[in-house]
Amino acid sequence: MTQNTITVAYGDGIGPEIMESVLKILSHAKTGLQIETIEIGEKVYKKGFSSGITDDVWEVINRNKVLLKAPITTPLGRGYKSLNVTFRRSLGLFANIRPAISYHPFIGTFRDMDIVIIRENEEDLYSGIEYKLTQNATMAMKLISVPGCQRIVRYAFEYARANNRKKVTCVTKSNILKITDGLFQDVFSQIALEYPEIQAEHMLADIASARVASRPENFDVIVTLNLYGDILSDIASEVSGSVGLAGSANIGKEHAMFEAVHGSAPDIAGKNIANPSGLLNSAVMMLRYMGHHKEANQIYNAWLKTIEEGYHTADIYTDEQSKEKLSTTEFTQAVIGNFGKEPKQLINQHVSKENNKINVTESIIVDEVIELVGVDVFLRKSFTPALAEELKNLDNAFRLHMVSNRGLLIWPRGADICPVDFYRFRFLKADNVSNITQDDVLRLINKINELKFEIMSIINLNTYDDNLGFSLAQGE
Numbered sequence: 001m002t003q004n005t006i007t008v009a010y011g012d013g014i015g016p017e018i019m020e021s022v023l024k025i026l027s028h029a030k031t032g033l034q035i036e037t038i039e040i041g042e043k044v045y046k047k048g049f050s051s052g053i054t055d056d057v058w059e060v061i062n063r064n065k066v067l068l069k070a071p072i073t074t075p076l077g078r079g080y081k082s083l084n085v086t087f088r089r090s091l092g093l094f095a096n097i098r099p100a101i102s103y104h105p106f107i108g109t110f111r112d113m114d115i116v117i118i119r120e121n122e123e124d125l126y127s128g129i130e131y132k133l134t135q136n137a138t139m140a141m142k143l144i145s146v147p148g149c150q151r152i153v154r155y156a157f158e159y160a161r162a163n164n165r166k167k168v169t170c171v172t173k174s175n176i177l178k179i180t181d182g183l184f185q186d187v188f189s190q191i192a193l194e195y196p197e198i199q200a201e202h203m204l205a206d207i208a209s210a211r212v213a214s215r216p217e218n219f220d221v222i223v224t225l226n227l228y229g230d231i232l233s234d235i236a237s238e239v240s241g242s243v244g245l246a247g248s249a250n251i252g253k254e255h256a257m258f259e260a261v262h263g264s265a266p267d268i269a270g271k272n273i274a275n276p277s278g279l280l281n282s283a284v285m286m287l288r289y290m291g292h293h294k295e296a297n298q299i300y301n302a303w304l305k306t307i308e309e310g311y312h313t314a315d316i317y318t319d320e321q322s323k324e325k326l327s328t329t330e331f332t333q334a335v336i337g338n339f340g341k342e343p344k345q346l347i348n349q350h351v352s353k354e355n356n357k358i359n360v361t362e363s364i365i366v367d368e369v370i371e372l373v374g375v376d377v378f379l380r381k382s383f384t385p386a387l388a389e390e391l392k393n394l395d396n397a398f399r400l401h402m403v404s405n406r407g408l409l410i411w412p413r414g415a416d417i418c419p420v421d422f423y424r425f426r427f428l429k430a431d432n433v434s435n436i437t438q439d440d441v442l443r444l445i446n447k448i449n450e451l452k453f454e455i456m457s458i459i460n461l462n463t464y465d466d467n468l469g470f471s472l473a474q475g476e
Helices: 015-028 042-046 055-064 083-090 146-162 180-192 205-214 226-240 277-290 293-308 328-337 385-392 438-450
Strands: 005-009 034-038 066-069 095-101 114-120 130-134 137-140 167-172 199-204 221-224 247-251 256-260 311-313 324-326 370-380 398-405 408-411 423-429 454-464
Touching: 005 015, 005 055, 015 277, 015 293, 015 328, 034 055, 055 066, 066 277, 083 256, 095 146, 095 226, 114 146, 114 226, 130 370, 130 454, 146 167, 146 180, 146 221, 167 180, 167 205, 167 226, 180 199, 199 205, 205 221, 205 226, 221 226, 247 277, 256 277, 277 293, 293 311, 293 328, 311 328, 324 328, 370 398, 370 438, 385 398, 438 454
Parallel strands: 005 034, 005 066, 066 256, 114 221, 167 199, 167 221, 311 324
Antiparallel strands: 095 114, 095 247, 130 137, 247 256, 370 423, 370 454, 398 408, 398 423
């Protein structure tokens, strides 16, 4: 049974132009879709809604479950939250699927490129939890959870299995971020054992980015964290020929959102030169997700035929590879004119086998032995060795273990290479103390407060099954 009602957002900048193009193509394909239009984005921001969306619009989105969204503009300045991130998190859209495919020799230079980047969509630095702690120091929290890792990694392997993909590459910076990215890699390694028919490999984000740019044929499916996925998918899209061709799907357990990878491009809005291909390819992914496979293939084949014939918009037009430069409306008509026609070279590589019924599971770890072993206290304070001596024996339950400057050990040894007004003081339980409690931590904090030191942040330090639940300072 197929779903027929979708929510449509025309967006900002070039959004209305390319959405009109896509809806016209969908109509000619006789998809039978019912459209319910909403207003979000720049106009709503300017009406005083800092989220870019109103409550009545949420009701429409939640009712229809599927959203086709053109790019939107987030106003510059503080106080405005990214609506894209809000959608992904509020609707539980944990998986961002971004194919990057070569259209050589008609577009671009790479012959063999067919990558699907599966990006975790809800966690990492994109949680947007940031603080200005002092006049000279800021902090962002990188949040990674076991269920979040399990969900996206399992989705990647299930996607590979459903689409006859042979390899899944996990991309992290676990050599530096040993706890957060290390967790993601560990979960990947565990889940990979359940899929022996699929090759599993790990690669660091820096070298993976370089190789996507230079040797994309070596990749099949990439699964990665939110930030790296954002960067890698743009690199891959550009290498494939143009970011303007790339579509994406944001998939959750109940909702799905489909959008182009590119932005709202206000500099070319209203000029009838924008490329609707990214949003159109997103709509094709949407049709397959909704079960309209025949219509999806019809549209995609017509689009590929248009690309093969050399009818291109300005962003992908070249004298060597293109036949004619088309406007947005002309390109739309060219695609419609190719309905029922088959591309000659691109068809075998580009007919997707996406499976919209991928189910994933996740779990919460509850059986580890947790022990409180200390506390990190961040103080707004200029550091001197005398300050460390003052705090060293402040409470009998604790010993001052070290002081760090932006993660670098500066006490009891080392040098303060850059003066700041924000330091981390790590207190561990004293050697003659068998265990400490939250009451002990609060007593220590009260003693620091009595010294009139300004406390900016407090983080408990735990071990989990005797493994450290916190990173060491550089040089510790």
